[in-house]
Structures are given as C-alpha cells and as structure tokens.
Amino acid sequence: MSAAEGPLVVGVDTSTQSTKALVVDASTGQVVASGQAPHTVSPGTARESDPRQWWEALCAALEQCGAPAREAAAVSIGGQQHGLVTLDAQGDPVRPALLWNDVRSAPQTRRLVAELGGPKWWAERTGSVPSTSFTVTKWAWLAENEPESVRATAAVRLPHDYLTERLTGQGTTDRGDVSGTGWWASGTEAYDEEILGHVGLDPALLPRVVRPGEVAGTVRDTGELPFAKGTLVAPGTGDNAAAALGLGLLPGTPVLSLGTSGTVYAVSTRRPADPTGTVAGFADARGDWLPLACTLNCTLAVDRLAALLNLDREAVEPGTDVTLLPYLDGERTPALPHASGLLHGLRHDTTAGQLLQAAYDGAVHALLGALDLVLDEDADRSAPLLLIGGGARGTAWQRTVLRLSGRPVQVPEAKELVALGAAAQAAGLLTGEDPAAVARRWNTARGPVLTAVERDEATMTRISGVLSDAAPLLEREPGSS
Ligand SMILES: Nc1ncnc2c1ncn2[C@@H]1O[C@H](COP(=O)(O)OP(=O)(O)O)[C@@H](O)[C@H]1O
Numbered sequence: 053m054s055a056a057e058g059p060l061v062v063g064v065d066t067s068t069q070s071t072k073a074l075v076v077d078a079s080t081g082q083v084v085a086s087g088q089a090p091h092t093v094s095p096g097t098a099r100e101s102d103p104r105q106w107w108e109a110l111c112a113a114l115e116q117c118g119a120p121a122r123e124a125a126a127v128s129i130g131g132q133q134h135g136l137v138t139l140d141a142q143g144d145p146v147r148p149a150l151l152w153n154d155v156r157s158a159p160q161t162r163r164l165v166a167e168l169g170g171p172k173w174w175a176e177r178t179g180s181v182p183s184t185s186f187t188v189t190k191w192a193w194l195a196e197n198e199p200e201s202v203r204a205t206a207a208v209r210l211p212h213d214y215l216t217e218r219l220t221g222q223g224t225t226d227r228g229d230v231s232g233t234g235w236w237a238s239g240t241e242a243y244d245e246e247i248l249g250h251v252g253l254d255p256a257l258l259p260r261v262v263r264p265g266e267v268a269g270t271v272r273d274t275g276e277l278p279f280a281k282g283t284l285v286a287p288g289t290g291d292n293a294a295a296a297l298g299l300g301l302l303p304g305t306p307v308l309s310l311g312t313s314g315t316v317y318a319v320s321t322r323r324p325a326d327p328t329g330t331v332a333g334f335a336d337a338r339g340d341w342l343p344l345a346c347t348l349n350c351t352l353a354v355d356r357l358a359a360l361l362n363l364d365r366e367a368v369e370p371g372t373d374v375t376l377l378p379y380l381d382g383e384r385t386p387a388l389p390h391a392s393g394l395l396h397g398l399r400h401d402t403t404a405g406q407l408l409q410a411a412y413d414g415a416v417h418a419l420l421g422a423l424d425l426v427l428d429e430d431a432d433r434s435a436p437l438l439l440i441g442g443g444a445r446g447t448a449w450q451r452t453v454l455r456l457s458g459r460p461v462q463v464p465e466a467k468e469l470v471a472l473g474a475a476a477q478a479a480g481l482l483t484g485e486d487p488a489a490v491a492r493r494w495n496t497a498r499g500p501v502l503t504a505v506e507r508d509e510a511t512m513t514r515i516s517g518v519l520s521d522a523a524p525l526l527e528r529e530p531g532s533s
C-alpha cells in the first residue's frame with residue numbers, strides 16, 4: 053500500500069506529442085507516481101496518428117507509474133481536442149486519426165460555413181465558426197477524399213473518447229470535448245441533426261454525451277492495464293477543459309497555454325458566439341463555458357526555428373526590428389490555413405538571437421491579441437495571466453509573454469495541469485465534489501507571480517502591420533500564383 057491519505061485516482065493527458073499519466077492522492081492532490089510515453093505524428097501537411105499508439109502509450113505510461121496505479125479507485129482521460137477517430141465494426145481504426153493541426157480540410161471548411169448559413173449562423177448554433185481543426189470539417193474532407201473509409205466507419209470518436217471506450221467498452225464523450233466537433237448545438241446541448249445530415253454522418257455512429265459528475269463506465273477486463281476490474285471511469289474531456297479543471301479556474305482568470313498548440317482561454321458563465329471565428333465557444337467540463345483562441349504554431353515552431361538557427365531555445369537577443377510569423381503548419385488564429393512562415397525586416401546587423409526572439413514574438417502575438425476577446429467585459433484586466441504547458445517552463449517564453457502582455461504572469465509549479473484536471477474529475481466522482489473545487493482544495497495553481505513590465509506596444513503594432521500588409525501572400529492557396 054502507498055502512504056497516501058486518501059483513495060488514489062489516475063489522471064491522463066493524451067496530447068499531441070505524448071501521453072502522460074499521474075497517480076494522485078484524492079485527499080491532498082499529492083502526485084504519488086507519474087509516467088509518460090511519446091506519440092508519433094506524420095510529417096508534412098498531413099497530421100495523423102494511429103489511435104492504437106495512444107493506447108500503447110497509455111499502457112506504457114501507467115506501467116511507469118508502478119504499484120500505485122494498481123490501487124486507483126477512479127480514472128479519467130483528458131486529450132487533444134477535435135481529432136477524427138474512425139472505427140470499424142470491430143472497434144479497430146479504419147485509418148489513422150486526422151488531428152486538430154491537419155489543415156487539409158480548408159476547402160471543406162470554407163464550403164461548410166457558406167452552405168449552412170454563414171459565420172453568424174454557425175456561431176449562434178454551435179458556439180463556434182468552424183476552423184480546419186473542427187471534426188466536422190475533417191469528416192467532410194474524408195467523405196470527399198476517401199469515401200471507402202467513410203463506408204467502413206461504424207463509430208466516430210474523439211481521441212479521449214477512443215481511450216475511454218477502450219477502458220469501459222462503451223462509446224461515450226463529454227460536453228467539453230464534443231463542443232469542439234462542430235456537430236453539437238451549444239444552445240440545446242445536443243447533437244445537431246441538420247449539420248450531421250448535411251455532412252452525411254449518422255448520429256447513431258456518435259458516442260453518448262455523459263453529463264458532468266456522471267460515471268462514464270467501469271474498467272472492463274484489463275489484461276494490459278494495472279486497474280482492477282470495476283474501477284470507476286470518469287467522463288474525461290478535451291485537454292484545455294481538463295487544464296481549466298486542473299487549475300480550479302474561476303470566471304475572469306485568463307490562461308495562456310504554450311504547448312504544441314498555443315491557447316488562451318477563460319471560464320465564462322455566458323455561452324459564447326463569436327461570428328468572427330477568432331474565439332471558439334467551447335463548453336467546459338462542468339456546466340459553464342470556455343471561450344478559447346488557439347494557434348497551430350507554438351512551442352514546436354519556435355523549437356524548429358531555434359534548431360534551424362543552431363541555437364539553444366533560450367539564446368534570444370533583444371532589440372529586434374525583424375518580424376517573423378512562424379506559421380510553419382499554416383495557421384488557425386489568424387485564420388490562414390494555407391500560410392507558411394514569413395520573415396520581414398532582415399538587415400546585415402540582425403543576429404541569430406534576434407531572429408529567434410522574433411519567432412517567440414510572432415507566436416505570442418496572436419494569442420495576446422485574442423486575450424481580451426475570451427474575457428468577459430467585467431473581468432479584471434490587471435489580474436495575473438496563468439501560464440501553463442511545456443513552454444511555461446522556459447525563461448524566453450515567460451519574458452516574451454510578460455513584455456507583450458504588460459500583465460503579471462503566474463507560473464503554477466504543477467507541471468501537468470491537464471492530467472491533474474483529469475485526476476480532479478476522477479476524484480470528484482468518488483467524493484461528489486465539483487472537480488474544480490477539488491483542484492482548488494489541492495492548490496494546484498500555486499506558483500510564483502512574475503511582476504508586470506511595460507507592454508511593448510510597438511512590437512505588437514509592427515507584427516499586426518506586417519500581417520495585414522502580407523495578407524495576399526499568407527492567404528494564397530497552394531498551386532495558385
Ligand atoms: N524547459 C522548457 N523550456 C521551454 N520549452 C519547453 C521546456 N520543456 C518543454 N518545453 C516545450 O514544451 C512542449 C511540450 O509541451 P506540452 O504542453 O507537453 O505539449 P503537448 O501537450 O502539446 O504535447 C515541447 O514542444 C517543448 O518545446
């Protein structure tokens with residue numbers, strides 16, 4: 053037996069690059085054991101992963117957790133949002149999952165928005181104007197490009213649904229993750245049959261939406277897993293909604309997450325509906341909302357530029373007038389799916405370190421541009437910004453966010469807030485508590501507050517100027533001249 057005070061719970065983050073598992077003491081929030089195993093994502097414009105690899109990574113991460121994982125009383129899976137998982141009648145993947153950062157559905161996205169009433173209609177109906185990340189656009193892409201895959205599909209799932217179903221044997225999802233599909237009506241909180249009919253997806257192929265606080269199922273026979281048969285399985289949710297739980301987030305506190313994706317969001321009690329498409333009107337995992345803006349190019353893009361420059365990621369130099377838009381994967385915020393990276397303002401005396409700083413500035417610019425849009429009007433604009441995700445550990449990221457935001461920045465000591473949020477959801481199942489209240493009890497957001505510095509308005513304005521001047525280039529579709 054472990055020396056834990058309370059029952060143990062397991063929280064999982066199956067994100068783009070890896071699966072992380074934490075065994076947590078439900079009484080104190082102490083992390084008793086942890087494990088992590090990587091995923092591979094296809095290179096090039098296609099961004100795909102085999103879902104079976106997520107399962108193998110989950111088993112490997114739990115194996116690393118050792119004996120404590122065997123004592124878990126409940127488990128919950130948080131995961132990368134939006135990915136389209138197609139399963140055949142045996143429950144095996146028909147093809148690799150199309151991930152959130154695969155932009156090949158840009159033509160289908162444009163058509164879907166126009167065919168079904170335009171951006172305002174989508175925002176009011178689903179909370180969001182779909183971008184290429186949204187599952188509905190990926191299904192439309194598949195129907196057009198691989199009709200044989202669509203014919204072979206007996207079930208459609210999101211990444212966290214796939215793993216939850218392998219635990220319980222039942223097809224379930226939750227309101228947080230389903231709100232990023234584009235086929236869930238946020239006003240009625242139900243599948244939208246008009247949208248599903250339009251893209252030819254039978255609602256019978258979709259999972260049941262489990263309510264917050266409800267049990268998704270129990271662990272069935274578990275040859276490969278450490279859990280006992282009958283262990284409770286929580287609904288799980290998308291990774292951003294899970295991190296919001298993990299921080300015990302209250303309305304008015306903004307979060308900036310620096311991972312494969314960059315995201316900025318806040319909890320709101322009002323249902324969002326942004327017709328410009330900048331803010332996605334996600335549901336959270338409790339019963340509130342999670343207005344959020346997301347970029348495709350964050351830590352991976354900046355690390356790639358550091359590698360190209362042969363620099364350590366911290367080797368930035370100040371004083372740059374160079375603008376670098378690091379849109380290596382196309383971009384979602386701003387909506388430029390066909391864009392590639394763009395450099396402007398290079399001079400003989402520009403240093404490699406200044407180029408690297410320009411990459412950080414370019415990655416943070418769009419997120420901070422959306423910050424005010426995700427906050428309710430009455431939110432305190434001087435409150436600290438919570439900085440999370442792998443990038444939050446980096447000094448160059450911290451300094452860039454401080455300088456371009458002009459706000460104090462709080463960096464929670466807890467590293468794996470998505471997995472902690474999932475663990476808080478699992479703990480809530482055992483105690484009947486609100487999972488966000490569990491996380492506040494665990495004090496997961498504690499960490500140093502970095503003092504605000506004067507906002508570097510000139511850099512923000514310069515980047516906005518380059519973006520608008522370069523629009524024709526950034527919007528150009530491949531193959532057009
Ligand atoms: N000490 C660090 N300083 C700066 N960046 C870091 C550091 N540690 C990890 N990272 C970045 O964090 C990223 C992974 O973050 P994470 O939030 O785990 O991503 P994801 O959830 O998308 O898989 C890596 O791409 C890496 O660039």
Ligand SMILES: O=C(CO)[C@@H](O)[C@H](O)COP(=O)(O)O
Nearest residue numbers: 067068132133152311312313
């Ligand atoms: O698409 C979004 C949010 O809408 C992304 O935030 C994904 O959920 C991927 O998350 P990470 O792997 O970067 O954590």
